[in-house]
Amino acid sequence: MRTTITILFLVFFSQTFAQQNADEKYKKPLKQVLQEVQTKFNVRIKFDNKMVADKWVSYADWRYRENVDATLANILTPFDMKVNKENDSTYKLKEYEYYRWSVEDGQKKLNELAALYNDKETWEKRKAILKQQMLEALEISPLPAKPASKTILANKRTLGDYTIENFAIEMLPGVYVAGSIYKPAKIKGKIPVVLCPDGHWQACRYRPDCQYRCATLARLGTIAVSYDLFAWGESMLQFPYEDHRKSLAQTIQVLNTIRILDYILTLPEADTSRVAISGGSGGGSLTVLMTALDDRIKLSAPVVSLSCYMYGGCPCESGMPIHFAGGGTDNVEIAAMAAPRPMLVVSDGQDWTDHVPQIEMPYLKRMYSFYGKDALVQNVHLPTEGHDFGINKRTPLYKFIAGNFGLDLKKITTASGEIDETKVTIEKENAMYVFGDKGEKLPANAIKGFDALAKMFVNN
Structure with missing residues (x-):
């Protein structure tokens, strides 16, 4: 019995000793290291066992620093992993997010960009460079x-007092973008256009909040255009959802918007001098980018999206190297390219727009001041709200568009002045399909699959 115990002890001791010297790189399993970090710093680290399985930390005990944040960065960086800090004592393990920086790093980058220009002339020169290089x-x-x-x-x-008509545009040979056009039932003269790109919320553009927004904008007196993300909605008749996670999705969504605007501005009732764009989340990222690239857009309202430390959590927002333009840029500098066109930034306290009043808005105000128009960039911050396009986000949007485009807000308000969306009919999803309930009306020339699409850009 004593011999058996002795052998087991020696085996255990030799294995432990072998793992705790430079010859074996002081290796420990990642799961064990994370458990030790929790104990040492009295924190909780949430992780899926699949993420840490079969991963070993070299020089594990040498990676500890004076605080948990520096320690975790030292441990996780070689694995292309990071943690999101949920509160002072709780962290969640995540794959490395190239598009999400710390607030401090984001602010530092924005300050570096701000130092590149001091007046309208130097800014206009940089803006021209940024625009051309982003297009490239x-x-x-x-x-x-x-x-x-x-x-x-x-x-x-x-x-009731508005109409809806579904549409599809062939934006590249055999590639279609689908959506719905909302208009006032009675139109007199020229009326404004509002592009409403979708974000990454469930139920796509068929969601009630999207229908409320577009229908209410139509009732206000505009042409409101809702359309699919690439490889979402009816676009999935041609491309599976997985294709949305490919970098070229960003290019396609820009092209979709350009083609839609090309068409809408040919309508006899469309006022080319009053064109707006407003989307939330990923649609907000597209709002910022399109306003920077297309001078036909005269007013913009990115909702729950603009941030100096968040570049966009989907390849359709940051997949193509637009952020390397001009030697490096970020979404806030891209947003500043809208100046001096009016812009409303809607932010909240529970996502990456939480610092807009303190960080992003002072920068934007300065940029607009180069034109003597700092009053034309506004912020509505909702510190107790989260990441959505709810009524408290839609209300300032309606007021912003009405005020800048000379529309009568009374068309969509109650006698007491509250926004009234009760006259909007929420339709079933298939009512908004242009290609039929089962895609049976998809044109015969429609291509299928990402490879056929990618070939169109090989020599472009």
């Missing part, structure tokens, strides 16, 4: 040829 990064300089096909229109219906 997106591989749309020059723009691909536009197909000659006509816009497909379907299922026009009248719902």
Whole structure:
């Protein structure tokens, strides 16, 4: 018995000793190291066992520093992992997020950018460089040829004092973008246009909040255009959802918006001098980018998206190298390219827009002041709210568009002045399909699969 115990002890001792010297790189399992960090610093680290399985930390005990944040950075960086800090004592293990920086690093980058220009003249020079290099990064300089096909229109219906008509545009040969056009039921003269790109929320553009927004904008007196993200909604008839996570998605969504605007501005009732764009989350990122690239857009309102430390959590926002333009840029500098066109930034306290009043807005105010127009950039901050496009985000949007485009806000308010969305009919999803309930009306020339799409950009 004593012999057996002795052998087991020696085996255990030799294995432990072998793992605790330079010959074996002082290795420990990542899971064990994270457990030791929790004990040492009295914190909780949430992680999936699959993320840490079969991973070993070299020189594990040498990686400890004076605080938990520095220690975790030392441990996780070689694995391309990081933690998100949920509160003072709770962390969550995540894959490395190239698009999400610390607030401090984001602010430092923004300060470095701000030091590059001191007046309108120096800023205009940089803006021209940024615009050209972003177009090149997106591989749309020059723009691909536009197909000659006509816009497909379907299922026009009248719902009280507004109408909806579904549409599809061939934006590249065999590639279609689908959406719905909301208009006032009665139109007199020229009326404004509001592009409403979708964000990464469930139920796509068919969500009630999206329908409320577009229908209410139509009731206010605008042409409001809702359309699919690439490889979402009806775009999935051609491309599976996985294709949305590919870098070229960013280029396609920019091209989609350009093609849609090309069409909408040919309508006899469209006022080319009053064109706006407003999206939330990923749609907010597209709002910022499109306003920077397309001078036809006269007013913008990015919602729950703009941040100096968040570059966009999807390749459709940061997949193409637009952020390397001009030697390096960020979303806030790109947003500043809207100046002096009016801009409303809607932010909240529970996502990456939490610091907008303290960090992003002073920068934007300075940029607009180069034109003597600092009052034209505004912020509505909702510190107790989170990441959505709810009524408290839609309300300032309606007021902003009405005020800048000379529209009568009374068309969408109650007698007491509150925004009234009760006259909006929430439709079933298939009512907004242009290609039929099962995609049976998809044009015969429609391509299928990402490879066919990617070939169009090989020599562009």
